[in-house]
């Protein structure tokens with residue numbers, strides 16, 4: 585059984601008299617800064633001068649350049665995007681760190697794969713919410729909390745665990761529960777979800793859509809049946825609530841009989857899917873993926889432009905657009921920032 589921490593394990597008083605610098609005021613930065621401040625902690629914000637900076641100021645924080653915030657803090661929370669974090673760390677964070685400070689990450693990625701190597705005399709901890717930024721704030725305000733992966737990567741002061749738990753409590757995460765994990769495991773699980781589970785799931789969805797359209801069903805009806813109506817999302821929510829096996833009880837007897845008898849025919853796909861997933865996992869765990877991605881940074885925009893152009897040519901994109909217009913779901917559904 586993994587170690588799981590709750591409110592009773594954490595003491596906010598551990599951070600009394602400590603100043604926390606939240607570096608980056610984006611999805612996680614804003615929510616975490618607001619939660620920590622509402623929990624009575626002393627929070628300042630470091631961000632470059634732009635709209636995030638203005639937002640932090642209008643939320644009532646003292647905002648300053650990253651290096652200055654790090655220099656004035658005892659505990660630094662790095663909440664900038666993972667791909668720019670090593671450079672920001674090297675140039676603006678590391679020079680200000682002092683012995684006994686704490687560095688907190690919301691993702692284990694950079695430490696796990698050696699892209700950031702904090703000094704020996706600094707506590708290095710992980711509080712990685714399993715929740716998008718807006719949920720971190722909403723769940724704090726409604727009292728529900730949200731789960732996180734947490735861990736002590738380096739305990740230089742003997743206080744790293746207590747500090748980590750106090751931070752997680754201040755954010756509202758120990759209310760739901762925090763599971764102990766190494767930076768490497770946290771990063772690997774996260775990447776596996778993105779690179780294997782998500783794409784495999786997506787392939788099943790696209791295969792079903794293509795097959796049914798080829799069989800003559802109208803694309804709008806197919807998409808509605810499979811996921812656009814929201815019924816599938818609702819079933820996933822039930823899986824979350826009662827579990828994968830017991831959610832069956834919410835379906836009709838015809839549905840249950842059909843899925844059990846016909847579902848068995850897909851069993852042999854399991855090992856084949858796992859073979860592919862295992863290869864992805866191996867690349868993640870060995871650091872091969874992180875190295876590849878670091879080497880692709882200069883070409884990243886070019887790669888994403890090509891992916892978006894290809895995506896726009898996919899029949900699915902047109903079918904989804906038509907269906908959304910037909911059912912008045914509105915443009916907001918699924919529209920990304922670049923759309």
Ligand code: NDP
Nearest residue numbers: 608609610611612613634636663664665668690691716717
């Ligand atoms: P965002 O992209 O939302 O926020 C980035 C922040 O960093 C913004 O304030 C942005 O300011 C600033 N920033 C971006 N680029 C630079 C730069 N080159 N120099 C200086 N500042 C910069 O990040 P997230 O909140 O999504 O992610 C932060 C951390 O949280 C990451 O480690 C991520 O893995 C982790 N995490 C994220 C989750 C999520 O739901 N998003 C969930 C769990 C963990 P500006 O306005 O200047 O761009």
